[in-house]
Amino acid sequence: MRRSEQREAPSFWTHLTVATATVSLAAVTALGLGITQAEAGSSVAKTKASAKAATLVPTVNHQFPFVCGSSWTTSTRANHSPSSYAVDFNAPNDAGQPVVASARGTVTKADNSSTTGYGRHVVINHGNGETTLYAHLEKVFVTVGVTVDQGTLLGNLGTTGNSSGAHLHYEQKIGSSVVPAWFNGTRLTYGSATSKNCADVPVGADLLEGGSAEIAVFRRNDEASYVVRRNDGASVSLAVGRGYHQPVVGDWDGDGQLDTGTYDPRTHLWTLAGEAGFRTIKSGARGDRPVAGDWDADGVWETGVRRGSNFRLKGDTGKITVVPLGDVDDLPVTGDWNGDGVTDLGVYDPATSVFTLRTVVNGKAQIRTVAHGAAGDLPAVGDWNGDGVTDLGTWTPSLASFSQRLLTATSMSKGVLGRTTVVKWGKKR
Ligand SMILES: [Ca+2]
Ligand SMILES: [Ca+2]
Numbered sequence: 001m002r003r004s005e006q007r008e009a010p011s012f013w014t015h016l017t018v019a020t021a022t023v024s025l026a027a028v029t030a031l032g033l034g035i036t037q038a039e040a041g042s043s044v045a046k047t048k049a050s051a052k053a054a055t056l057v058p059t060v061n062h063q064f065p066f067v068c069g070s071s072w073t074t075s076t077r078a079n080h081s082p083s084s085y086a087v088d089f090n091a092p093n094d095a096g097q098p099v100v101a102s103a104r105g106t107v108t109k110a111d112n113s114s115t116t117g118y119g120r121h122v123v124i125n126h127g128n129g130e131t132t133l134y135a136h137l138e139k140v141f142v143t144v145g146v147t148v149d150q151g152t153l154l155g156n157l158g159t160t161g162n163s164s165g166a167h168l169h170y171e172q173k174i175g176s177s178v179v180p181a182w183f184n185g186t187r188l189t190y191g192s193a194t195s196k197n198c199a200d201v202p203v204g205a206d207l208l209e210g211g212s213a214e215i216a217v218f219r220r221n222d223e224a225s226y227v228v229r230r231n232d233g234a235s236v237s238l239a240v241g242r243g244y245h246q247p248v249v250g251d252w253d254g255d256g257q258l259d260t261g262t263y264d265p266r267t268h269l270w271t272l273a274g275e276a277g278f279r280t281i282k283s284g285a286r287g288d289r290p291v292a293g294d295w296d297a298d299g300v301w302e303t304g305v306r307r308g309s310n311f312r313l314k315g316d317t318g319k320i321t322v323v324p325l326g327d328v329d330d331l332p333v334t335g336d337w338n339g340d341g342v343t344d345l346g347v348y349d350p351a352t353s354v355f356t357l358r359t360v361v362n363g364k365a366q367i368r369t370v371a372h373g374a375a376g377d378l379p380a381v382g383d384w385n386g387d388g389v390t391d392l393g394t395w396t397p398s399l400a401s402f403s404q405r406l407l408t409a410t411s412m413s414k415g416v417l418g419r420t421t422v423v424k425w426g427k428k429r
């Protein structure tokens with residue numbers, strides 16, 4: 001159903017001034033609106049701002065805010081509020097479809113209750129004063145402060161707030177200005193197009209034979225898969241889940257080989273792939289990000305989540321152990337940093353490119369920080385050399401390049417770190 005909203009911004013002035021960008025002050029006055037001089041001045045200022053907005057170009061490379069390969073119709077109109085540069089997305093049966101991040105960033109607004117204006121909506125800060133806004137969502141699945149990657153599920157498309165039918169109202173902003181939308185390096189031409197939001201997400205895990213971790217990417221196609229690099233360089237594809245799910249790996253069946261899995265932020269269902277087939281469990285809450293590890297060192301991995309700045313680890317009996325570590329915008333990693341068989345916790349701060357690794361020895365927590373990677377890198381850890389100690393790694397999206405760094409068994413206590421190896425894998429963004 002092709003619909004568009006009536007008017008979202010509560011401010012009449014925003015609506016009028018943007019819609020009449022080419023109308024002279026005299027003409028506005030002639031409408032008999034009885035505006036004051038101060039209001040007229042404000043109107044002129046906003047008209048100038050709009051003219052300037054037309055020339056602004058985001059530095060961030062956005063993709064359509066929908067799963068890879070889905071088809072959408074884009075439109076706007078002269079009186080589209082708060083700017084004619086806002087984009088309405090529609091598709092057949094679009095109500096309830098997943099809405100995903102058009103680029104990576106930090107969630108600065110996650111309104112899951114509003115019934116006016118933008119309704120339930122999400123704002124993402126991409127840095128450099130650039131933001132995107134996703135409005136009229138049916139439900140919001142993220143929480144404020146978290147770092148989201150390109151393609152991360154934000155909510156379901158809906159018609160909440162000041163909207164007359166299901167659609168996504170989307171804005172790219174620079175500072176306070178809504179600017180013309182750019183996708184995949186090209187300024188949007190309104191009409192029909194297919195989403196190229198097909199980002200690879202880096203993963204490290206021993207998914208294949210051999211006893212050491214492979215590098216892999218979770219490929220966010222509609223039907224998602226892990227694309228694993230075999231040690232001879234060949235590619236092995238393991239299909240599981242959907243493109244808007246979150247990847248999570250672990251040894252679900254305890255056979256010593258890691259297995260693939262996904263977490264659906266909409267339903268909190270985990271799909272765990274093992275030798276015997278797929279198994280699903282339900283665990284988690286809104287905004288949770290999945291993690292896994294062998295918390296009790298019995299060989300079978302358990303699940304957990306990162307919620308805010310805490311890890312919540314689920315034991316075999318269902319008991320939850322809460323471990324605070326790092327900040328809300330850090331990305332969670334798990335691994336056995338000291339090789340004692342117990343999976344440890346860690347976080348990677350994408351702003352500073354620093355891993356914070358936590359181990360527990362004789363009941364006492366120890367923290368170690370390791371700088372690795374560059375701004376914009378994503379973490380991917382694994383036991384690259386198969387010695388039982390999980391090593392560090394990051395992936396640079398613009399190069400599709402893994403940087404692997406060995407962590408030796410004594411690293412946690414003596415500060416010894418091994419060499420760095422660079423391997424290209426996955427698709428560049
Ligand atoms: Ca297994
Ligand atoms: Ca276990």
Ligand SMILES: [Ca+2]
Pocket residue numbers: 335336337338339340341342343344359360
């Ligand atoms: Ca350990």
Ligand SMILES: [Ca+2]
Pocket residue numbers: 382383384385386387388389390391406407
């Ligand atoms: Ca290792």
